[in-house]
Amino acid sequence: MLAFSSKELQTRASQIETLREQCPKHAGVYMWRSVNPCTKNVLTYCPECMQETINDNASEQLAQAEAQIRDTRSYSLFMQESIIPNDLKDATIGNFEIHTDQDAEAVNFAKRATLDYVKERYEGNTIISGPPGVGKSHLAVGIAKTLNESFQKFQLKRSVVYMPTIEMFSRMKDAFRYKDSKWEERQTIQFLQKVDYLILDDIGKESSVGDDIKQGNNWVQKVLYQILENRTNTIITTNYGGAHLKKLYEKSLVDRITKGNMKTNAFKFSDDTKSRRSSSASDY
Numbered sequence: 440m441l442a443f444s445s446k447e448l449q450t451r452a453s454q455i456e457t458l459r460e461q462c463p464k465h466a467g468v469y470m471w472r473s474v475n476p477c478t479k480n481v482l483t484y485c486p487e488c489m490q491e492t493i494n495d496n497a498s499e500q501l502a503q504a505e506a507q508i509r510d511t512r513s514y515s516l517f518m519q520e521s522i523i524p525n526d527l528k529d530a531t532i533g534n535f536e537i538h539t540d541q542d543a544e545a546v547n548f549a550k551r552a553t554l555d556y557v558k559e560r561y562e563g564n565t566i567i568s569g570p571p572g573v574g575k576s577h578l579a580v581g582i583a584k585t586l587n588e589s590f591q592k593f594q595l596k597r598s599v600v601y602m603p604t605i606e607m608f609s610r611m612k613d614a615f616r617y618k619d620s621k622w623e624e625r626q627t628i629q630f631l632q633k634v635d636y637l638i639l640d641d642i643g644k645e646s647s648v649g650d651d652i653k654q655g656n657n658w659v660q661k662v663l664y665q666i667l668e669n670r671t672n673t674i675i676t677t678n679y680g681g682a683h684l685k686k687l688y689e690k691s692l693v694d695r696i697t698k699g700n701m702k703t704n705a706f707k708f709s710d711d712t713k714s715r716r717s718s719s720a721s722d723y
Contacts, residue, residue: 464488502626514597516634517587521601523580532581535574536715541708542574548706549578550585555704556636556672557589563699564667565674569708572716575676576603576640582674583638601638602631605645608659624662631666638674639666642696646687660692667695680707 456472462485472483523530532549535542545567555561565582567575583601590597607627614622621627631637646659667673675696677684684693 458483462488502623514587514591514599516598516600517583520630521583521599522603522606523601524576524603527576527580530577530580530584532578532585535577535581541712545574545578545706545708549582552674552704553582553585553589556586557593561699561704562671563704564671564697565699566697566705567674567676567708568678568680568705570710570712570714571678572714573708573712574715575708579638579640579674579676583636586636597635598633599636599638600631600634601640603640604642608645608662611662628662628665632669634670636672636674637666637670638676640676642675642677643679643684643687644677660688663688664692664695667692667698671698673698 458470458472460470462468462470465485465487468485468487470483470485472481474481532546532553535546535549537543537546548567552561552565567578569575580601583599586597587599589595590599610622611624611627614624614627642663646656679687681693681697684696688696
């Protein structure tokens with residue numbers, strides 16, 4: 440460690456002069472002037488502005504490092520970036536309990552949709568809709584896991600990420616306060632645009648409260664639009680049908696949600712389907 444005498448420290452301190460001029464950006468902070476002892480160049484600056492520049496550069500370097508870590512062409516991304524609720528950690532297509540003919544149809548739909556993506560027989564979005572609690576999220580997690588495992592098995596470099604819409608927006612909002620570069624708006628949008636197969640769970644729930652359906656705010660719609668505009672192969676679950684989605688979102692966003700052949704790649708649980716959260720097998 441370098442050691443300086445008191446005389447040397449006084450000399451170094453004397454090279455910085457505090458001016459009477461205040462920073463136009465930071466009220467009450469006086470400008471500094473220093474002289475480079477080697478080049479004799481004079482630099483006038485605000486210490487607060489200088490610290491902000493240092494912090495900004497550090498944040499940018501951190502964001503770049505995280506972008507490299509988040510390798511969007513690797514199936515390991517699924518475990519690193521997916522936000523799977525604890526009650527769905529073990530969910531698969533295979534362990535979706537079948538109690539009705541509709542349940543069997545839903546499972547077969549999930550299997551076919553997954554196979555079509557793996558074999559690249561279909562390019563576009565897939566939508567699973569229906570009332571809350573009927574098992575849409577369970578199937579979505581199952582599709583995500585099967586896709587990821589299939590790509591790994593066949594050594595195909597494809598990325599899969601499962602993302603609950605409400606949790607995504609919650610973390611992005613927190614990033615405004617805590618400057619979490621991983622969930623900063625631009626970073627998040629760019630990342631999700633590049634994922635090969637994105638599962639967006641519960642679209643519409645972030646913009647509704649109970650049975651009250653109102654148009655989503657401009658920020659929510661802008662984020663969803665930017666994510667979906669620049670990608671294909673998105674698996675979407677929602678509590679709402681087409682008519683309700685048009686109340687929630689602008690037409691241009693609804694068009695992005697339904698991108699692809701929705702006649703064959705959409706499954707809807709009937710409105711009278713019982714919730715699995717409040718029903719037991721004996722209820723069927």
